[in-house]
Amino acid sequence: MKKAIQVIDLDLIKADAANIVMDAGRAEGVSYIDVRIEATEGVGSYVEDDNPRETSKDWGLSLGVRVIGGEKNFASGFYGRSLGVRDFQNFQAVLLEAIEIARERAIFNSKYKNVFKESYNFFGKTVKPVKLAPIEVSQAVVPAEFEIDPREITPKQITEYAQLCVRTAKNYHPFVRRVEVAVNTSINRQ
Secondary structure, X not given: OOOOOOHHHHHHHHXXXXXXXXXXXXXXXXXXXXXXXXXXXXXXXXXXXXXXXXXXXXXXXEEEEEEEEOOOOOEEEEEEEEOOHHHHHOHHHHXXXXXXXXXXXXXXXXXXXXXXXXXXXXXXXXXXXXXXXXXXXXXXXOOOOOXXXXXXXXXXHHHHHHHHHHHHHXXXXXXXXXXXXXXXXXXXXX
C-alpha cells in the first residue's frame, strides 16, 4: 500500500481530473470551474545551539475548487481541503464531491445575492454578477529548474547544514550566546 505522495504522482490523475472538470462544467447552474491540485515534498531540520531538536521528511497534497454559477447574478462557491493517500487512491470520487460542494455553494450564494439585490433598493444596485475576463485557454508544463533537487536532500544532510549554520553564527561574535536555526527545502507541483 502506498504510504506517501510524490509530486510526480500528479501525472497519474491529471488527465482524469481534466475530464471530470470538463464534464462538470456542463452541469446546470455552472458557468465556470477551476481546480487546483498541489503536491509537496520536503525535508527540514530545527537545531538549537548545535543540538538537533527536530528533523522531518514529509509530503502534502491539497485540493481547491472554485465554481462560478447560479442564476442572473452569478456567484462563487469554494471548497478546499488537504488530502491523504486514501483520498489520492479514490481521487475521482473526491474531486466529484468537491466540485459538487463548490457548485452548491455557488448556487446558494447566487440565490441570496438575487434576494439581496431585490430587497435592498439602493444597496441592491451595487450587487453585480461575478464575471471573469474572457481569455484564451492555454496549457503548459513549466519544468522545475534547480542546482540541487530538494527531493535528494536527506534528513541527515539538512541537519548537518543547520548545525553548520549554528556554529558559524556562534563564532561570529563572542556576544552571540544562543542560536536557533530552522532549515527547510521543498518542491511543490500544481
